[in-house]
Amino acid sequence: MADGDLVLRPIGQVESTLVDPADAPKQGDEGAPDASIVFDQEFGQGLRNLKPGDDVVVLTWLDRAARDVLVVRPRSDPARAEQGVFSTRSPARPNPIGLHRVKILALDGLRMRVGSLEAVDGTPVLDIKPVLRGVDER
Amino acid sequence: MADGDLVLRPIGQVESTLVDPADAPKQGDEGAPDASIVFDQEFGQGLRNLKPGDDVVVLTWLDRAARDVLVVRPRSDPARAEQGVFSTRSPARPNPIGLHRVKILALDGLRMRVGSLEAVDGTPVLDIKPVLRGVDER
Numbered sequence: 001m002a003d004g005d006l007v008l009r010p011i012g013q014v015e016s017t018l019v020d021p022a023d024a025p026k027q028g029d030e031g032a033p034d035a036s037i038v039f040d041q042e043f044g045q046g047l048r049n050l051k052p053g054d055d056v057v058v059l060t061w062l063d064r065a066a067r068d069v070l071v072v073r074p075r076s077d078p079a080r081a082e083q084g085v086f087s088t089r090s091p092a093r094p095n096p097i098g099l100h101r102v103k104i105l106a107l108d109g110l111r112m113r114v115g116s117l118e119a120v121d122g123t124p125v126l127d128i129k130p131v132l133r134g135v136d137e138r
Numbered sequence: 139m140a141d142g143d144l145v146l147r148p149i150g151q152v153e154s155t156l157v158d159p160a161d162a163p164k165q166g167d168e169g170a171p172d173a174s175i176v177f178d179q180e181f182g183q184g185l186r187n188l189k190p191g192d193d194v195v196v197l198t199w200l201d202r203a204a205r206d207v208l209v210v211r212p213r214s215d216p217a218r219a220e221q222g223v224f225s226t227r228s229p230a231r232p233n234p235i236g237l238h239r240v241k242i243l244a245l246d247g248l249r250m251r252v253g254s255l256e257a258v259d260g261t262p263v264l265d266i267k268p269v270l271r272g273v274d275e276r
Contacts (some may be wrong), residue, residue: 004198006262008233043232044271046208048222057225059235061144070184084186086194086266094181095146095264097197097235101274124144126233128224136239136274 008061010124011046012110018120021064021091030054032118037125050107057136058100059127060119065096080116097104100124101131146199149184150177150248150260156258159202159229170256175263177248185250185266190242193269196255198236199262203229236261239269 016035037058039047048112050056071082098119106113111129132137154173175196177185188194207230209220223231236257244251250266 006148006201008144008146009205010144011232043208044224046224046231048209048220049225050222054225057237059233059237063144067147070181071186082186084184084188086184087187087192087268089267089270093184093265094149095197097265098194099197099237099267127231127235129227129237130225132227133192136237 008126010040010061010126011043012037012125014060014119014121014123014125016117016118016119016121016123018118021120028053034105034113034114034115035117035119037112037114038127039112039125041110044110047107047112047128049102052104052106054104055131056102056104056114057129057131058102058114058117058119058125059129060098060100060127061124061126062091062096062098062119063085063124064120065091065093066093067094067096069093097126141245146264148178148199148264149181150175150263152198152255152257152259152261154255154257154259154261156256159258170254171255172243172251173255173257175252175266177250179248182248185245185248188242188250188266190238190243190244192242194240194242194252195267195269195274196236196238196240196252196256196257197265197267198238199264200229200233200234200257200261201237203231203234205230205232205234207231210234235264267270
């Protein structure tokens with residue numbers, strides 16, 4: 001590890017019927033299945049106050065994405081010119097952090113059920129944040 | 139570095155008049171100053187297609203935040219009971235990734251000017267993503 005590198009610690013992982021990244025819809029509202037997030041025991045206290053019905057942002061580490069990609073062709077329209085990855089939601093990017101807005105369907109101990117999550121089984125989870133209306137939405 | 143650790147590479151950093159984290163507003167709409175993001179040369183191609191007026195999500199690494207915190211008292215109401223960090227937007231959390239929705243004001247080569255960014259000078263930037271209406275906002 002070079003000086004200045006920043007190291008993440010997964011707090012849990014995704015359990016999903018989605019297993020092949022090629023099957024993952026591009027965004028959660030395009031038919032992704034409900035899924036579970038299973039948190040590591042040591043982070044359980046951090047879940048306090050979350051409850052079913054809450055809208056949250058889930059940050060994941062898209063561990064099967066390429067990191068050496070800076071331009072991509074849109075999957076929906078491969079004939080289009082290449083676009084800079086920072087103008088797209090492509091998983092391929094220097095830091096493949098996935099950003100998923102979902103609703104909590106159920107919460108049982110360290111297991112959180114969420115609606116429509118476009119992340120494959122086994123994807124590491126990095127963070128959960130509440131959606132702030134008026135800040136995340138303008 | 140332990141096996142399984144995930145390593146981030148900053149793509150640039152924040153230039154801001156905000157220098158003390160204690161002065162940072164909790165969210166960008168509470169009076170944060172406009173700021174600049176200066177990208178590293180090697181990531182410049184990834185900025186293609188971004189333009190002034192675009193709404194983007196900036197992911198930062200809040201490098202001055204504590205990482206061993208799982209419960210916090212809300213800064214706005216310290217008398218309240220402790221809350222799990224994943225139910226708050228506190229910078230203190232196991233992976234202190236900041237999520238900032240901002241508008242691009244200007245883009246000149248590797249320098250992007252953005253509105254109201256609640257991150258202090260020198261904060262590493264991890265990613266830029268376009269806001270997707272209907273996905274990020276529901």
